[in-house]
Amino acid sequence: MARTDPGEQSRRRRERILDAAFHAFSTRGYRDTAVDDIAGAAETSKGGVYFHFPTKDAIFRELMSTTADKLVAKVERAVALETEPVARAEAALKAVLGTFAGHRTMARLLFLDTVGAGRVFQQETNNLHDRFSRLIQGYLDDAVTAAAIPPLDTRITSIAWFGALNELVARWLLADQPGPLEDAYPALRAVLLRSAGVPETRIGAVPDPAAGSLFPEQPR
Amino acid sequence: MARTDPGEQSRRRRERILDAAFHAFSTRGYRDTAVDDIAGAAETSKGGVYFHFPTKDAIFRELMSTTADKLVAKVERAVALETEPVARAEAALKAVLGTFAGHRTMARLLFLDTVGAGRVFQQETNNLHDRFSRLIQGYLDDAVTAAAIPPLDTRITSIAWFGALNELVARWLLADQPGPLEDAYPALRAVLLRSAGVPETRIGAVPDPAAGSLFPEQPR
DNA sequence: ACGAACCGACCGACCGGTCAGTCGGTTCGC
DNA sequence: GCGAACCGACTGACCGGTCGGTCGGTTCGT
Incomplete structure (x- = not known):
């Protein structure tokens, strides 16, 4: 077993995206938040976001x-x-x-x-x-x-x-x-x-x- | 004097646009209503709408x-x-x-x-x-x-x-x-x-x- | 009485910008 | 070396607003 179990890193990234989205949605609103914004705030890319979630x-x-x-x-x-x-x-x-x-x-x-x-x-x-x-x-x-x-x-x-x-x-x-x-x-x-x-x-x-x-x- | 005073026609058209917009906004919501939709429902064109109103x-x-x-x-x-x-x-x-x-x-x-x-x-x-x-x-x-x-x-x-x-x-x-x-x-x-x-x-x-x-x- | 000049109302093609979602390619952990 | 994770350029659709142009009517000069 690795120090961090498999998918642990991934799970954490997923969480970061969620956090970023939470913040963005609650300040700018859903429609005024672009997926790119979320990606940026979570320090990942749009593709990264769409790896973890199917849609906005x-x-x-x-x-x-x-x-x-x-x-x-x-x-x-x-x-x-x-x-x-x-x-x-x-x-x-x-x-x-x-x-x-x-x-x-x-x-x-x-x-x-x-x-x-x-x-x-x-x-x-x-x-x-x-x-x-x-x-x-x-x-x-x-x-x-x-x-x-x-x-x-x-x-x-x-x-x-x-x-x-x-x-x-x-x-x-x-x-x-x-x-x-x-x-x-x-x-x-x-x-x-x-x-x-x-x-x-x-x-x-x-x-x-x-x-x-x-x-x-x-x-x- | 004309039978319908000038501008009367225009005023009526403006009202139609307002009616159409009212209906569209209250059924589909602001963001999901395109100006073209309003124009269509008011039986006019986008240009016509923008003649009567500066912005959406x-x-x-x-x-x-x-x-x-x-x-x-x-x-x-x-x-x-x-x-x-x-x-x-x-x-x-x-x-x-x-x-x-x-x-x-x-x-x-x-x-x-x-x-x-x-x-x-x-x-x-x-x-x-x-x-x-x-x-x-x-x-x-x-x-x-x-x-x-x-x-x-x-x-x-x-x-x-x-x-x-x-x-x-x-x-x-x-x-x-x-x-x-x-x-x-x-x-x-x-x-x-x-x-x-x-x-x-x-x-x-x-x-x-x-x-x-x-x-x-x-x-x- | 008649055409030229003018005007308000309207048309719709078009532009510029935005944005969700895609995809071929790269990186990294194991 | 293989697959999961990730990257970011790109596509396609949408849409607000613009603008050159049309047209029916009114006014004016003669």
Whole structure:
């Protein structure tokens, strides 16, 4: 056996291409990223890229799904630490915001870039959104079962939750000089919990979160 | 005087191009629509298109802004008919859902297509979202002032509202065989009003809306 | 009343550039 | 010396924007 097992070098190169593509896609978007750009950033050539991947799409798809996997795993790990339904929801929310706050690029890829692609990818995006909103729906259903919240339309509510989260992250990504994403947590938490009918006493907390430092007012 | 005043013909042609572009952009997306496609659909030529518009961008921008104008105007008209803050919010929500329900293409252009464009348009989208969420924020602020809802972070809440609405419409647009969009109104209304702290008594209404006909469960 | 001059609207061939994907050839590890 | 890994010139398709030119109508000079 060699010091580096066969294909190890190759695997590493493949990873470098993936990393380069991730960075390129999440900063310039899918369509504005040329395969040559990826090759250059990965210090290889176009031919090298096409040795490891059949098409440009394939690279994108792989990135999307593995990135989503990582995020879902992170959320599930955080949720598993709690038992009480509302606390689980809070943990999930915190995990997502925390992850995005630390990895802006990940957020870009999952929530903005997706969109810069074409017809084909709308399906991909759709699946991603569906996946997340069903994850949320599951937690909401549990909460209803546990009588932590009143019975409600968990489908619509989960879509609303995901949409709210998505929009918040998107605005943070596009803001000129965004504050820390976590600053939005208390307010978002309150909004979402209230929307699901969590009793006001359980929400508690102050309504005023130092008045919107996340999106500082900017004069027109 | 001629029967048709001069320029009238020209104006009509310009309108045809705009219509064709609207349809093309909202079905195939910005990048997948060639100027030749627009010209063809408008029964003119590429040169004809470029006589009326300086660039492809310009067509898109004009469509975006006039479409948004129409929607905002419709909302404001609906809102003006009510005086009580919560009723105003309900009217706005109903107006938006109703409009989209009747004009899927409009929804596509404003909420999905936007996104199929490039770097430049992200700014455009950003402005659009900002415009709508500030519209919402205004109503929320009024409601707080009128003490119809407790004081809360209206910025975050308005973003959440817009995001929820946006996501719901997007899912409806992308669903294989969507039910009527209005079916989601009761549930969405309840979720949003609750999220803003509207008292449960004011929301009233049944929690069960014939169990999600909007997104019928489909087997994998 | 009539042709010359003019003009706005429109046409479509063409240019310049981009880019995904291909392929014949080279290098390197074993 | 053999095959996996890699290189980069090249192909073919696409597309936004340009431009010389056409044509039906209106105006003007006489």
